[in-house]
Amino acid sequence: MRVLAFLDGTLGDPSQPYVRVDNTGVLRGDGIFETVLVVDGKPRELGPHLDRLAKSAAMLDLPEPDLELWEQAAQQVIDNWEGSSEIAVKLVATRGSEGDPDAEPFGYALGMEIDEKVKRARTEGIGVVTLDRGFGPDVAERAPWLLLGAKTLSYAVNLAALREAGRRGADDVIFTATDGSVLEGPTSTVLVAKGRTLYTPPPTVGILPGTTQRSVFRAAEAAGWTVKMEPVPGGELAMADGVFLASSVRKVTRVHTLDGVALADSTAVHAELCEAYEAQYA
Amino acid sequence: MRVLAFLDGTLGDPSQPYVRVDNTGVLRGDGIFETVLVVDGKPRELGPHLDRLAKSAAMLDLPEPDLELWEQAAQQVIDNWEGSSEIAVKLVATRGSEGDPDAEPFGYALGMEIDEKVKRARTEGIGVVTLDRGFGPDVAERAPWLLLGAKTLSYAVNLAALREAGRRGADDVIFTATDGSVLEGPTSTVLVAKGRTLYTPPPTVGILPGTTQRSVFRAAEAAGWTVKMEPVPGGELAMADGVFLASSVRKVTRVHTLDGVALADSTAVHAELCEAYEAQYA
Missing domain, CATH: 3.30.470.10 (Aminotransferase class 4, branched-chain amino acid transferase, N-terminal domain)
Structure with missing residues (x-):
């Protein structure tokens, strides 16, 4: 309805x-x-x-x-x-x-x-491809007219990237900057777990500050995690203990496959983060 | 109406x-x-x-x-x-x-x-600022999901650039690539005259192929001009005999001022190009 x-x-x-x-x-x-x-x-x-x-x-x-x-x-x-x-x-x-x-x-x-697909992904996880966003991580502050960090109705590129993911047999996208560093998903924020530390790139690299990312960070910190907002080199994704896409509707969705390669099993980390996130709203 | x-x-x-x-x-x-x-x-x-x-x-x-x-x-x-x-x-x-x-x-x-302002600009010319588009000139072919070269409804950035021009006391914008080379206007194609040669950047740099640019090139060629579609370094603009923005509604509009500095008087070149362009439709 x-x-x-x-x-x-x-x-x-x-x-x-x-x-x-x-x-x-x-x-x-x-x-x-x-x-x-x-x-x-x-x-x-x-x-x-x-x-x-x-x-x-x-x-x-x-x-x-x-x-x-x-x-x-x-x-x-x-x-x-x-x-x-x-x-x-x-x-x-x-x-x-x-x-x-x-x-x-x-x-x-x-x-x-x-969407049922979005709900299913929350439990089953998703395959993701990295796609070049074409921008350097320093462009947002230099060129505010590019509106990086504004949530505009001009989402044609975001949708085209999602269709490209589909063509490559994946469910979603992580955009990377021209230096290979991690930016964001077309409709999500990227979270990376390494040990008991949770990372996400800062908005200054030209991405939207995530409302769900902020909520998950708050919950994780309260549960004893260290949280860091700092540039994430693209190479970190494959070596992480967990990669997640966060957004309102997908909550925290686990990435199980990156560019066709299976990532480390992050189901336990995922369960812990989801529990901490949900507990805030109980 | x-x-x-x-x-x-x-x-x-x-x-x-x-x-x-x-x-x-x-x-x-x-x-x-x-x-x-x-x-x-x-x-x-x-x-x-x-x-x-x-x-x-x-x-x-x-x-x-x-x-x-x-x-x-x-x-x-x-x-x-x-x-x-x-x-x-x-x-x-x-x-x-x-x-x-x-x-x-x-x-x-x-x-x-x-718009009356657009019609007036056809005769009076316009002041233009160059703004960084954030992309390198090689990104379009590498990343087709960025939809460079498609005329989509996602024009928020183009409008934001035009507002930035207004803030800087100018009427319009020429986007440049990260290497400083000329791309396009937010709603126009850039034409550069040097002697009897007319230049415009090729679509491969990540710009829209211009319908009016093509028409002007055809007319200019018939009038004895040499026309070249090749990369235009940003520095060429200030040294040109004429810089023009071409689009359906603005036809060929003369740029008289670039980033606050007066360009060479191109009224004669402009008049010749306009005459050749209009003659095709007489």
């Missing part, structure tokens, strides 16, 4: 059209979004998601979002949901009609079922 | 919504487009535009577009236009509703007025 709520508090019918053909979201991918996981009626990390929405808006010179209205729209979706116990709530904001200087930003919250 | 036509031959009301909130065009910038210039009822370079639409579709693994239907939709817009003598007709195709395996691609042709 799908539930649609607007920022003015009204509900919509997701099978009906609401977007004009001249909306910059359609014509230009010119807008921002977040995907919030809701479990048993409770949204996870809503605050960090809303903060990131505001940060993305600033990076795109969009008007500052009224976070209270966005929170209410998300709650509207939750209150009217009659589907499974988990919802992926997308928060989507576009600039409005192209060429209209008085265009009002257009936004909505859309509750969607989580 | 705006005129909207669908691929089934019907007309729409552009002030009404036709796009669902779960359309991948909105949620992911996952689609393709073209902008065709129509002057006095005659579309320019429609064949090359349609060919490029088909090429973009292939790069995004979209179904092959029925070019005859697209041509008819463009003609519908032209037949129902009651605005100025020039129309920018956008052809837009998206993958359809996200998560729906039976989703039908969604497409339309939208006729729009050409």
